[in-house]
Amino acid sequence: MKTIGGLMLILTAVSAIAAPAMPPHLGVSGQDEYREFLEAPDHRAFAIAPGGAWAWVSGEPSAREAEEKALAICQGQTAQRCVSYAIDDRTVFDAAQWPTLWRPYSSAAQARQAPVGRERGQRMHDLAFIDEQGKRRHLSSLRGKVVVLHFWGAWCPPCRREMPDLQKVQQAMAQRPGIAFVILQAREKFDVSRQWADKQGIVLPLSDSGSAGEDDATFRLAGGGRIKDREIANRFPTTYVLDRNGVVVFAHIGPIHDWSQYEAFLRDITDRKGR
Incomplete structure (x- = not known):
């Protein structure tokens, strides 16, 4: 039973890794891209905007440059304001700010x-x-x-x-x-x-x-x-x-x-x- 229980815990952990939390508003293609982003080289950033616009880059000289580039690419696709969702392995998304992005x-x-x-x-x-x-x-x-x-x-x-x-x-x-x-x-x-x-x-x-x-x-x-x-x-x-x-x-x-x-x-x- 312990072995089975341990196996169940391992499977649960693997399942959690296989199903990361998705950024809001992304369609199927955007979700697929986010999964790819998670496996990309460091100095990477993922940006999103209300309505489903997104962009990501990886392998930049620094994490800061990756963030700036992802935001710029995202902003070029939408009139909505783009914000950072993740930088390298960190989720930096501000859930409280998100619903205010239609302002002013x-x-x-x-x-x-x-x-x-x-x-x-x-x-x-x-x-x-x-x-x-x-x-x-x-x-x-x-x-x-x-x-x-x-x-x-x-x-x-x-x-x-x-x-x-x-x-x-x-x-x-x-x-x-x-x-x-x-x-x-x-x-x-x-x-x-x-x-x-x-x-x-x-x-x-x-x-x-x-x-x-x-x-x-x-x-x-x-x-x-x-x-x-x-x-x-x-x-x-x-x-x-x-x-x-x-x-x-x-x-x-x-x-x-x-x-x-x-x-x-x-x-x-x-x-x-x-x-």
Whole structure:
């Protein structure tokens, strides 16, 4: 029994080594790269950013130079702020700081001066839609609330796979009055999206983008015009988070890996009072 118990302890230890804690927000490829990083030569560093951007280097003249280089490469890939996760064998990740990296959030005056667009720091196009209660709305009518703006379609396999995970985070945030989820379908009629969601037991507050069907590659604007959907979403799904003044603080093209890891970010931005 002792031998078996000892063997079990050895196997447990080996299992723990084989399954290191993963940096947050990384997809499958990023996790594979982190495992490779752990086996790389010293003077190595791994950097990450909200949304899943990452970079790592090894074999640099010093650990400090490795950190600086990894951060620079990571920052070249994203508008989000990159931070160090690991240097050589040390995990240097600051878990308390992590959910604050969408800051600083805009003031009303800054938002008025921000250019209109879809990039971080820009004011999102004022889209028109019909909310889940059948009311005509536009994004600017939600000023004072944080907005999770999500584009999807029932025709889109990655969109369908993501919906249950998105639903969990929406339900986790549902009791916070300072946040709104605007979930808009692309290139299909709302009835098609709603029917699919109902069959799957999805109870998200879906809004109607006004799409006339698969040949309609536009979204409606509050002023009565239209904008090509690719000017907002290069592919689907696409997600934006807007601060209380309608300014983009986070943008993500494609499905989000593990929505639950974004709850702390959403709590941080909703807890910050608008200016």
